[in-house]
Amino acid sequence: MKFKHRLLAFAVVITMSLTTAPPASAIGIPRLLLGQDFPDPDVVKTDSGYFAFSTSTGAVKVPYASAPGPEGPWRVAGDALAAVPKWAKPDGGFWAPDVTRLSDGTFLLYFSAAVAPGGEMCIGVATASKVEGPYTPAGESPLICVPGDSGDIDPQTFVDSDGSRYLLYKSDGAAVGPPSAIWSQKLLPDGRTPTGPRIELLRADLNSEKAVVEAPAVVKTASRFLLFYSADTFQSSGYHTGYASAPALNGPFVKADTPFLSTDLLGGKVDAPGGADVVDGHIYFHGWLGGGRTARGLFQLPIAFPNDLPQLG
Numbered sequence: 001m002k003f004k005h006r007l008l009a010f011a012v013v014i015t016m017s018l019t020t021a022p023p024a025s026a027i028g029i030p031r032l033l034l035g036q037d038f039p040d041p042d043v044v045k046t047d048s049g050y051f052a053f054s055t056s057t058g059a060v061k062v063p064y065a066s067a068p069g070p071e072g073p074w075r076v077a078g079d080a081l082a083a084v085p086k087w088a089k090p091d092g093g094f095w096a097p098d099v100t101r102l103s104d105g106t107f108l109l110y111f112s113a114a115v116a117p118g119g120e121m122c123i124g125v126a127t128a129s130k131v132e133g134p135y136t137p138a139g140e141s142p143l144i145c146v147p148g149d150s151g152d153i154d155p156q157t158f159v160d161s162d163g164s165r166y167l168l169y170k171s172d173g174a175a176v177g178p179p180s181a182i183w184s185q186k187l188l189p190d191g192r193t194p195t196g197p198r199i200e201l202l203r204a205d206l207n208s209e210k211a212v213v214e215a216p217a218v219v220k221t222a223s224r225f226l227l228f229y230s231a232d233t234f235q236s237s238g239y240h241t242g243y244a245s246a247p248a249l250n251g252p253f254v255k256a257d258t259p260f261l262s263t264d265l266l267g268g269k270v271d272a273p274g275g276a277d278v279v280d281g282h283i284y285f286h287g288w289l290g291g292g293r294t295a296r297g298l299f300q301l302p303i304a305f306p307n308d309l310p311q312l313g
Contacts, residue, residue, distance in 0.1 A: 027312045030270050030299040033074045033284075034065060037295035040096040040154070040215065040275040043284045044131060051131050052284070052298065053080055053109070056093040062111060064132055070282050070300065080109060082134035085124050087141050088113035095121070096215065096275070099131060100157040100191065108191045109135040110155035110167065115142065121151035123169055125192055138192060144169060144185065146198075156277075157191075158184075158218040158249070165191055166249065168201070168216040168227075179204040179211035182229060184249060199250045201227060206255070208232065208240075215241075215275045218249070224308040225249050228260070228283075230274035235293055237263045239272035241285060243310060260310060261285060270299055278303060283312070 038054040052065045052074065062081040067074040080097070084090045092114030099109050109126045122145035126135035144152045144167070151172035158166045165187045173180035181203040186196050204213040209231035217228045225246045232238040241261035244253035259265060261273040261283075270287035275296075277284045283303040286296040304311050 027266065028301065030266060030273075030287075030301050031071065032297055033067075033072055033300055034076065034298035035289060036076070036297065037289075038063065038065065038076070038298045039286045039296040041277055041284050041286055041298050042096070042098045042156075043277050043279045044099050044101075045280050046131050048131075050074075050279075051099070053097040053099055054298075055095045055097070061094050062097050062109065062133075062135075065298075066132065070280060074298065077132065080128075080133035080135055081111070081126060082136050085113065085126075085137035085139075085142075087115055087122075088124065089116040089119065092116075092119065096154040096156075098155045098157050100159070101131070102191055103163075103189065105129070107131050107133075107135070108157075109133070110143070110157065112153035112155065113142075115145065120145070121153045121172065123152050123155045123167075143167075143192065143194070146171065149173075154214050154216065156216050156218070158220075160249065161220065163189070165189060167194075168218065170214040170216065173204070173211065179209075180213050182213055182216045182227070201246075201251055202229070202244055202253045202255065204231065206231070208238070208259075209242075210236075210238070217277050219278050219305070219310070221305050221308045223247070225253075226305075226308075226310060227253055228276050228278065228310075230276065231259075234272065234274060237272050239263075239274050240265075241274055241276045245308075260312075272296075273299065283310075 037057045040055040042053045050067045060079045064080040065076045095112040097111045107128045122142035126137045128135040149171035154170040156168045183198045185198040215230040219226045228243045240259040244255040246253040275286045289297045
């Protein structure tokens with residue numbers, strides 16, 4: 001099960017303060033795990049090793065990679081999604097997948113896809129008996145597709161220590177109107193049935209975010225919930241990973257006063273670090289390769305949570 005789904009066993013001092021990010025020299029050099037296009041990574045730890053899933057690349061709907069340990073070696077192994085859902089455009093791509101395991105051993109794959117024929121992005125789910133799939137789409141319609149959101153993307157599971165299951169995701173926001181936001185939707189234990197109203201966790205309200213917040217991932221520490229998210233536009237070198245802190249999953253979340261991962265903070269060693277996932281003492285994220293805008297590789301850094309705050313290196 002993912003590291004972010006567990007209660008971290010740290011002895012901490014309870015604090016409401018948020019620290020500024022350390023200089024690049026204190027962070028260390030990010031490890032490049034996959035030097036090929038593997039954007040929006042989702043990483044899962046299992047008894048048989050580590051697995052990672054990414055946004056569509058080429059003809060592969062949901063690429064997946066595997067490794068015996070967090071440092072690798074990582075190898076792209078194939079396509080996790082067996083078929084295109086009936087409700088999705090066949091050539092629209094599948095974005096930002098998330099894989100989780102139910103108590104009965106079933107694996108669920110959440111993904112974003114364009115609805116046919118209009119093209120608005122919505123969130124679907126597929127099931128499999130093995131973490132690597134193949135995953136079979138479930139249902140005749142999307143799981144999350146909220147009218148007025150202008151698209152819903154970037155699903156990410158969080159399972160609390162009491163077993164309660166939630167799906168976090170991003171609403172795109174409109175060109176004219178409210179900017180994008182990150183939401184939490186509680187699910188029934190089957191992981192496929194929303195229950196109760198969704199809750200807004202945070203919204204793009206900082207100039208540095210350029211009206212974009214996305215790619216949520218939650219870590220629960222001894223007394224806090226930390227929500228990692230990406231901000232700015234993903235094509236820009238200003239794209240970065242921030243985090244916010246709250247006493248409960250439904251908030252209120254307070255954003256840290258500086259980015260957690262950025263091109264500058266990493267000394268230019270990773271361009272536009274985003275799409276972060278926190279698993280088993282490491283933060284995984286993508287960044288542009290080769291100084292261009294054609295492929296985003298998979299990177300990793302160690303992470304710890306002293307005093308309920310994230311710390312790299």
